[in-house]
Amino acid sequence: MSNARVPGPVLVMGEALTDLVPDRDGSLLPHPGGAPANVAAGLARLGVRTAFAGVLGGDAFALAHEKRLSAAGVELDLCGRSARPTALAVASPTPAGTRYDFHLHDTATFRLTPQVMELERFSAVYVGGLAAVVHPAADAVAETACAAADSTLLVVDPNVREDRTVDPAAGLSRLRDLCTLAHVVKASDEDVQTLWPESMPDASCRRLADRGRLVVLTRGLRGSTAFLPSGVEISVPAVPVTVVNTIGAGDAFMAGLLAGLAAHTGVAGGQSTDITAAQAQDLLEGGARAAALVCAQSGSDASLLTLGAKPA
Template identity: 65%
Template sequence: MTTHPDPRVLVVGEALIDLIPAQDGSLTPSPGGAPANVAAGVSRLGTGAAFAGTLSTDALGSLLRRRMADAGVDLSLCGESDAPTALAVASPQPHGTRYDFHHHDTATFRLAPHTGGLDGFGAVYVGGLAAVVHPAAGAVLATARAAARETVLAVDPNVREDRSLDPKEALHQLRELISLAHLVKASDEDASQLWPDESPTAACRRLAAEGRLVVLTLGARGSMAFLPDSAPIRVPAVPVAVVDTIGAGDAFMAALLAGLTGLDRRPVDLAPPSVVELLHRAAMAAAVVCGRTGAALIGPCRST
């Protein structure tokens, strides 16, 4: 792996429609999908982002295309299909949001692998539902293997529970992606499901000791970062009146990528003060999204 001066980020995964319940019981369609949210967030934060997913030719696919184009995302690597757009029905809960997915035979998960020219990107991000839903999962893994050799591979496991997923297989797929990564961002809930025999912090220490920057998000308790040769770094959350938490983790990840790809060094080689600044910017981005309805990150987030 070599570092590359071009700070663009290639985001591989799904763009889908979240159906979000309103107070009157109706469902409001909102552009979503963790990778699409990350691509739009990276671009809005001023770093170039290219999205490699597949968009439907239906009206919802057109909505997703407009959303990312308006954010400045490069869609030249995006596929197109006449199959429908996948849906995710969101059910906000006291400690997060549950999703029920409608993804079978959709355009959203008909992904092609991208295994060439990845050294032309500062980082490649994989994660979201595409990492575990077939046939997309095979393309995501092939892309991740190539990215791990050519540039910085960032993985957000984003563990999802749904009746349509085999939990044992899904966790195996996510662990395999993590084993390839140079940067891992996971929530404490993700870590608990991926490594049930370890505490989240112990799992993160182990992953970092293998030569990674590992970031653990803790919701309202902030975040932690783990490097191979330093003590864990902890940064508090930015106080905000929470409207909903949909997309907050994606905004956090987008800010991490936007900050990292502007640096001409590997994530694991960052000094602790640089990591503190990175986590603070990511916390600000997450707070922006928590303070409004919908998953979109709008405008730059600056330290104050």
């Protein structure tokens, strides 16, 4: 792949919320997070012009989000503002993964508006995260995604989250619909198993790819696999790293993957996902390097992500 940039910026739409992460002494430390905000920050740090369409609140957490996104180089002209507070996600890391308890009611975070009129500015649009299933953001995300599917490269990360505040049936239905619209789907094996429990994740990915999509399945420490529309499957291992934290690793992988797509103008400049096996391997390796960098630090911030950076 060349190092050419996308012939236009990437639009990342969704939430910027605050993760409260346990410290070693048991106290909770706030970290700017939210899957789409993590992706936007990581993508900008990797040299891709990126715009974030979320909503920032009127509290100190929102100021931290704005500082983080601006420092990464993310464009915020499409980011809304509200006097309401920022949504919170209390993270509870366990050996089996991280559980989240969300505090979303009456926050600024999900008061998104559709971005249909702005799509001609962008070469690719990313949607996913909680904004895809939490109202009123979910309708705005769906409307934008439907328009993007017809006009640009639509990239979806379903990023399934289970919480008492989210209707599981309606939420999963919305995420399946987004995956069906997408030209590129990146999902974890757990996400895919939850969305399509009737079959194994690999079989579900093959069905999605068979309909003309590029599908990337992440498996944590077991690496990742790209399912190409041609039927070719490419797998790469995870990058070895001393794991300090896994929060935001999937989002960093997504940023690395998107940065690779940005370099491949034949994909990111239109809706074609017809890439070679070698190009798919490059995409997966870029995602794996980005995920490893985040796993080597505390919190979900992508501050270590830069072009050419390697995990210790």
